Amino acid sequence: MDELQPTDSRSNAVEFSVSELSLALKRTVEDAFGYVRVRGEISGYRGPHSSGHCYFALKDERARLEAVIWKGTFARLKFQPQEGLEVVATGRLTTFPGSSKYQIVIEQLEPAGAGALMALLEERKRRLAAEGLFAESRKKPLPFLPRVIGVVTSPTGAVIRDIIHRITDRFPLHVLVWPVRVQGETTAQEVANAVAGFNALGDDPSLPRPDVIIVARGGGSLEDLWGFNDEAVVRAVAASEIPVISAVGHETDWTLIDLAADRRAPTPTGAAEMATPVKADLEAILARLSARFKSAISRDLDRRRQTLRSTARAMPSPDQLFALPRRHFDECAARHVRALDMLVQKKRLRLNGVRLSPATLALRLTEARRSLSQCGTRLPVVFQNQLHQRRIRLDRDAARVTARGLLDRIRSADERLGNLSRRMDRAAEQRLRSFHTVLDQHERLMKSVSYQAILDRGFALVRDASEAPIKRAADISSGQVLNIQFADGPATAIAGTRPAAPKPTPGRKPSPSKDDGGQGRLF
Known part of the structure; x- marks a missing residue:
């Protein structure tokens, strides 16, 4: 390396600083290995750090390699790392100068073979089942006749064509397709978003909310179907309201x-059959039920008509129903007439029994005066006796009554006297009203039996010169002076001669004359 120069001419060994040596090793490792694929078992995995990065190790029987997954890479992984899972990691080999360790920065992570996938699948199945996401009690029944069916699948595969063709054959319905990729890294997220999206639809007529959702895909290997084993897809389906x-x-x-x-x-074809009934079968069932309904209605009407006829025959006729009430009414009417006649006779007898004359009144007045005289004679003696007894009692009470007690007794007596006075006034008023009522009744009775009421109905009372009533026309002689009493006053008339009665025609009853009203001519 050109940048590293020896610092001691007395030795052939090159002298490095710690940082220089660490950086040199880092560049050497990264240049020599670059991207590598490492097979090992995950060890020390505790989930993402608070920063979002993941730190663990890959190991086998003889060695251990530190590993890290940065936050951005961890979000794109197909499945989550799990403790003890054998995986194949692809990434860059590098060193960490701060602790003199080398590590692999993982960019892709996949299970090591189908056995590892099955182990991961079983562990995920056990964990989600423990949360109750697979419980039968959470499953919802399918609608019998949905109006809209939502399908989550690839829009270009044969699956969607099979589903639409089967639905069209059985019962044509409105089908909404949410296009997703059914294989690859984004499958799980797209399917989960599609299920959540169908549930988020409102009542817009142009984009109605489905009544049932079909998630469909063709066959494939475990790796091809791995996106449908993702935890996000399972949770989205379990949380679906549809x-x-x-x-x-x-x-x-x-x-x-x-x-x-x-x-x-x-x-997928079986899913279309589950979601929709057969229209022809429904029409046949409806026709059969309609026929049964009509038959049942007809039988019920016949039974009700028969019951009505039987009831009508058992019911009595109107004459039978009203026979007893009519007889009872006739008997009551006859009894009422007889009772009224008896009452009139009784009242007439009582009225005839009353004889008022001056002698009778004088006798009653004499008896009343004699009784009054006796009472007047006895009254002073009785008064003196009561006065003497009251004086004795007063003297006895005065000896034992104090001024306070006397005042209390006077007050009590005053209150009692006031109460008695009020009661006496009410009793007198009530008694007076009772007398007035009896007097009014007697007055009405007197008017009802008085001849004056008969005069008001158009009759007249005929008397002779001595004011004796004349009851028959035979008692009147020609030229006799008659005093006639009408309703509005008296009148005087002189009787004339009576015409001879006409001979009755055989077979006809004699009709009374219009002039004399059937009583003979008097004037």
């Missing part, structure tokens, strides 16, 4: 997305 059907690979191919999806289809 039911997801996994159709990745052939029937014998299994990936982690199959465990997280709501349904797993053996092929």
Whole structure:
């Protein structure tokens, strides 16, 4: 090396500083090896550092090599490093002068063979299953008849053509295709974004939200299908609100997305059959159900008509229903008439039994005066006795009653007197109202049985000169003076001669004369 010059002419050994020697070794290692592929087992992996870089070691049975993955490279890796996993790392070999170590800066990392991939797959499956992402309780049922189907697959492969062709044959629906790469480093992220994107769609009619999502890909090797084993894809499918059907690979191919999806289809064509019913079968079922429904309606109507006819025959006729009420009404009407007649007779007898005359009134007045005289004679004696008893009781009470007690008794007596006075006023008013009510009733009764009410209906009372009532026309003689009482006042008339009664025609009843009203001519 030209830049390194000996500092001691007395020795042939070249003298270096620590930094110079470290930098020289770094350049030598980097120039001699450059990019290398190293196979080893990951040791000491604890996940990304707080800075985002990863530090661990690759080892085999006899040696150990420090390794580092920078933050930007770690985000692009197909799978995460795991402790104890045998991998093949591709990167640059370099040294770290600060600790006199050499290390490999890894730019690509892949499992060492299918066995390592299977081990990684089993470990990831176990870890995600422990989180409950594969639990059956989380799986959602598929809609019976979806309106829109979302398909996540490559837009140029045969898979999308098979799916669309099968859906068109069974039940034509609206199909939305989210194009993704189904193989390569970006497969996992594109599929996860597609599932999340379908879930984020709104109610826009031009871009409706799917009712079910199909994630589909053709068959391939484990490495070809590795993107569908990615943790991001599994979590996106498990978090989807829309039911997801996994159709990745052939029937014998299994990936982690199959465990997280709501349904797993053996092929993409099988996924299309799961998502859609057969339109012809639905039409046949609908026609059969319609026929059964019509038949059931017809049978039910016939049964109801038969029941109605049987009920109508069992019901009585209207005459039978109203026979008893009519008879009861007739009996009540007859009893009412008889009771009314008996009541009128009873009232008439009571009225006829009342005889008011001056002699009767004088007798009652004499008896009242005699009773009053007796009461007046006894009243002073009774008053003196009560006064004497009250004076004795007052003297006895005065001896034991103090002024305060007397005032209390006076106050109490005053209150009691006020209460009695108010009660007496209310009783008197009530009694007076009762008397008025009875008087009004008697007045109405008197008017109802008075002849004056009969005069108001157009009749007249005929008396002779001595004011005796004349009841028959035969009692009137020609030229007799008659006093006639009308409703509005009296009148005087002189009776004339009575015309001879006409002879009745055989077969006809004699009709009363229009002039005399059927009672004979009086004037």
